[in-house]
Amino acid sequence: MKLPEKYVQEIKALLGEEYGEYEKCLEGRSACGLRVNNAKISTEEFLKLTPFSMSPVPWVENGFYYNEEDALTKHPHYHAGLYYIQEPSAMIPASRLPVEHGDKVLDLCAAPGGKATELAAKLGGTGLLVANDISNSRAKGLLKNLEMAGHRNILVTSEAPKQLLNYFPEYFDKILVDAPCSGEGMFRRDPSMIKSYEEKGPEIYAPLQQEILSAAIKMLKPGGMLLYSTCTFSTLENEKNIQKVLDDNPEMEIADIRKGDGFSDGIAEPGMDERLSRCLRIWPHRAGGEGHFAALLLKAGSAGTSKSNRSREGSSSQGKAEASFLAFAEDIPWLREHDGKIDVRDENLYLIPGPLCDISIRGLRFLRTGLLLGTQKKGRFEPSQALAMCLRQEEYPNCVSLAGDSIEARKYLKGETVQLPGMYSGWVLVCADGYPLGWAKGMQGALKNKYYPGWRMQ
Known part of the structure; x- marks a missing residue:
C-alpha cells in the first residue's frame, strides 16, 4: 500500500514512535463485524440461534467480530433483519448517542443505514427517526435497510442540511452527524480511498463539515445532544471542527465518551481548548477496527416543545382505510393502538408516526413517511414487504x-x-x-x- 507522502508526515506527527506499529497493521486484514438488531432479537437469543462463530466487539454490547469466510449476507437470518454487517469502529457513534424512547432523532448523513438502524432500534418503535442523505440513490439503500430492520417510526429524506433546517428548527432531541470525510481511516479496508484522498483531502472536506455542523446545531433543541463522527484521522476534520463549534456556539459543551477498550483521547494541540481531549479516537493498531473519531456535544438549556408544529396538510384518517385493511390489522396490537394515523395516498396506505402528524413536510424531498402498510385495490388489501418486516410471528x-x-x-x-x-x-x-x-x-x-x-x- 503506497500512502500519500503528505498523509504519512501528518500521521507521523500525530503518532510519533507508534507510527511503525500503525504502518505494520495496514498489512493485515480488516476486522469483519456485525451488529445484532435488538429491535427484533435480544443479543442473548441471537447467540443461541446463529450457526456462526463470533467474538464480542469490546465497545458495543451487541457488536461481534465474525470470520471473513462465513457468508453472513447469504443466510436467511440476514434477510430477516436480525443483524447488520458493520465495520466494528463504525458502531461507536450510534452507541454513544444516548437515544431514549420518545426522542425525535435526526441522522443527517445516514446512508447506507448502519447507524440509522441502530438509532431506530434504540427508539423501540416510539418517537421519530428522520434519516437523511443528500444523495437520492444512496437514500434508496438507506430506506431498504431501515425497512429490512423492521423500523416504522421513520421519515427518510434526501435533502441538503440547510433545507432540512427550514422544516425542523430546534426540533430534535438527538442528532447524529457522521460527516462525509477524507476517509483516512478506511485506507486498509478500501485502498481506493487513497486515490480519493489525493483528489479531495481534508482541506476540501473541513468547510463542508463545518457547514453541516452549523445547520445541525440549529436543528438541535436546547438541552439536546449532537454526536459528530468521521472515519478519518485529520485534526482539521475532527478536533479543529469541534473547536470551531465551541468558538461559534458558546452554548455547546463536550461530554466525555472515552471509556472503552482501545480508545484514545482527542488531540488538543497548543492553543486549542483542553476539553477536546474528551473526544475519542480509534486507531487500527490499538483496537480491532479501522479509524474513527467521535465527539458528543451538549446544547445548554432545557428541552421544550419542538418549534416545528405546523399542521400537516392533506392527511387522511383511518376512517378512509378500507374494511379489508382494518380486518387484516385486527390481530396486530400496534396497528390497533398506534399514536399516529393511517394516510391513504392513491392506492397506498401508510402508518404515519404521531410526531409527523403535527408538522408540514410539503416541498420536502422524501422517500418514505412512516410505514408503507400495503396497497388496496378493488376492496382487496395487499400487505407490503415493509409491514412483514415489522411484524413478529406471534402477531x-x-x-x-x-x-x-x-x-x-x-x-x-x-x-x-x-x-x-x-x-x-x-x-x-x-x-x-x-x-x-x-x-x-x-x-x-x-x-x-x-x-x-x-x-x-x-
Missing part, C-alpha cells in the same frame, strides 16, 4: 416458519414457489426460525411467492 395468525438452514427458506428468498405439507390459504407470513422474511399467498400445499423482487437473494 399474525396465518404464518409458517421455515428452518433457517433449510432449502425451502433459500428457495423462498430467491422468489420461488415453496411446496409444503398442509393446506394454506390467504396471506401467509413466511418466517425463518420464527422471524419474518415476507409474504406468500397460500394455495393448498404451496406458497405462491410474494417476496419483494428487489430484495431477492441472488
Whole structure:
C-alpha cells in the first residue's frame, strides 16, 4: 500500500514512535463485524440461534467480530433483519448517542443505514427517526435497510442540511452527524480511498463539515445532544471542527465518551481548548477496527416543545382505510393502538408516526413517511414487504416458519414457489426460525411467492 507522502508526515506527527506499529497493521486484514438488531432479537437469543462463530466487539454490547469466510449476507437470518454487517469502529457513534424512547432523532448523513438502524432500534418503535442523505440513490439503500430492520417510526429524506433546517428548527432531541470525510481511516479496508484522498483531502472536506455542523446545531433543541463522527484521522476534520463549534456556539459543551477498550483521547494541540481531549479516537493498531473519531456535544438549556408544529396538510384518517385493511390489522396490537394515523395516498396506505402528524413536510424531498402498510385495490388489501418486516410471528395468525438452514427458506428468498405439507390459504407470513422474511399467498400445499423482487437473494 503506497500512502500519500503528505498523509504519512501528518500521521507521523500525530503518532510519533507508534507510527511503525500503525504502518505494520495496514498489512493485515480488516476486522469483519456485525451488529445484532435488538429491535427484533435480544443479543442473548441471537447467540443461541446463529450457526456462526463470533467474538464480542469490546465497545458495543451487541457488536461481534465474525470470520471473513462465513457468508453472513447469504443466510436467511440476514434477510430477516436480525443483524447488520458493520465495520466494528463504525458502531461507536450510534452507541454513544444516548437515544431514549420518545426522542425525535435526526441522522443527517445516514446512508447506507448502519447507524440509522441502530438509532431506530434504540427508539423501540416510539418517537421519530428522520434519516437523511443528500444523495437520492444512496437514500434508496438507506430506506431498504431501515425497512429490512423492521423500523416504522421513520421519515427518510434526501435533502441538503440547510433545507432540512427550514422544516425542523430546534426540533430534535438527538442528532447524529457522521460527516462525509477524507476517509483516512478506511485506507486498509478500501485502498481506493487513497486515490480519493489525493483528489479531495481534508482541506476540501473541513468547510463542508463545518457547514453541516452549523445547520445541525440549529436543528438541535436546547438541552439536546449532537454526536459528530468521521472515519478519518485529520485534526482539521475532527478536533479543529469541534473547536470551531465551541468558538461559534458558546452554548455547546463536550461530554466525555472515552471509556472503552482501545480508545484514545482527542488531540488538543497548543492553543486549542483542553476539553477536546474528551473526544475519542480509534486507531487500527490499538483496537480491532479501522479509524474513527467521535465527539458528543451538549446544547445548554432545557428541552421544550419542538418549534416545528405546523399542521400537516392533506392527511387522511383511518376512517378512509378500507374494511379489508382494518380486518387484516385486527390481530396486530400496534396497528390497533398506534399514536399516529393511517394516510391513504392513491392506492397506498401508510402508518404515519404521531410526531409527523403535527408538522408540514410539503416541498420536502422524501422517500418514505412512516410505514408503507400495503396497497388496496378493488376492496382487496395487499400487505407490503415493509409491514412483514415489522411484524413478529406471534402477531399474525396465518404464518409458517421455515428452518433457517433449510432449502425451502433459500428457495423462498430467491422468489420461488415453496411446496409444503398442509393446506394454506390467504396471506401467509413466511418466517425463518420464527422471524419474518415476507409474504406468500397460500394455495393448498404451496406458497405462491410474494417476496419483494428487489430484495431477492441472488
